[in-house]
Amino acid sequence: MKTAAMNSWLLPCLLGGLALATPALAQDEDAPYTYPDDEKSEEEESPRHRRPHSSKEDTSDDYRRGDEEEDEKEEDFDRMAGLDDPNTGIAFEVLGGAMLLSSPRGQFADVLPAVGGRFTWEFGRILNVEALREALWFDVRYTYAGVREGTKLIIGDTRLHYATIAPAYELTFGDSKDYGAYVQVGGGITYQQTSLTVGDKMTQVDGLKSLIQYGIGLRGRTRVSSVSNTRLAWRIELMRFRRGYMDDTFVGASLGTAF
Structure with missing residues (x-):
């Protein structure tokens, strides 16, 4: 009787213990248990703790950044190239030579002395481009030539006044770029005074014509x-003035001061 009562009481207890016990799950074979030593080694080999190694890509990036910095420095140098230049690019010159007037009589030319002056400004300096600083400039020029001929009874007098503005492009040479060859094209006007004197009577005719200057x-x-920036400005030139259907040729030189 006691044995049967004990068995009947033991069976419900075992069933209750099995029901309340937490089931043990088997570990996944693909995820083995990690020990503390293994965790430290993995942290040392992780990308955060791994020291960066130099590669071709990183080196090329450094070179590229260095080239970009050098280009920026060169651009800044080009933009500031004119700040420390003591020259203003302005010059005043007195000119003289021979004017070969186109002859109305069909001859080769009437050779006359010619004088004048000019103002020069190197406007290429305001462009902040090193190659054009001293290559671009223009002249404001005045030239005079006159002829007087005839007899005691009849005298003809012709006076020509040339006023022009002509830009030029110059190819400089030498280390200092103080010398160069240039071409020039511009325009202006010619004021012509012609008078004819017969005895005591004079007849005067004045005229104004446009012209093209090139040479x-x-x-x-x-x-x-070496102390002052004042320079000796000079030129040797061959210049033509096209007025109407006539071509006048100037061969001469000029001398002056540049600042």
């Missing part, structure tokens, strides 16, 4: 002092 020359700005 070539050699230009220099020679240093005269």
Whole structure:
């Protein structure tokens, strides 16, 4: 009787213990247990703790950044190239030579002395481009030539006044770029005064014509002092003035001061 009662009480207890016990799950074979030593080694080999190794890509990036920085420095240098230049690019010159007037009588030319002056400004300096700083400039020029001929009874007098503005492009040479050959094309006007005197009676005719100026020359700005920026400006040129159907040719030189 006691044995049967004990068995009947033991069976419900075992069933209750099995029901309340937490089931043990088997570990996944693909995820083995990690020990503390293994965790430290994995952290040391992780990308955060791994020291960066140099590669071709990283080196090329460094070179590329260095080239970009050098290009920026060169651009800044080009933009500031004119700040420390003591020259203003302005010059005043007196010119003289021979004017070969187109002859109305069909001859080769009437050779007359010609004088004048000009103002020069190197406007290429305001462009902040090193190659054009001293290559681009223009002249404001005045030239005079006159002829007087005839007899005691009849005298003819002709006076020509040329006023022009002509830009030029110069190819400089030498280390200092103080000398160069240039071509020039511009325009302006000619004021012509013609008078005919017969005895005591004079007849005068004045006229104004537009003209085209073009030619070539050699230009220099020679240093005269290492202390001052004042220079000796000079030119040798061959220039033509086209007025109407007539071509006048000027062969001469000029001398002055450049600042």
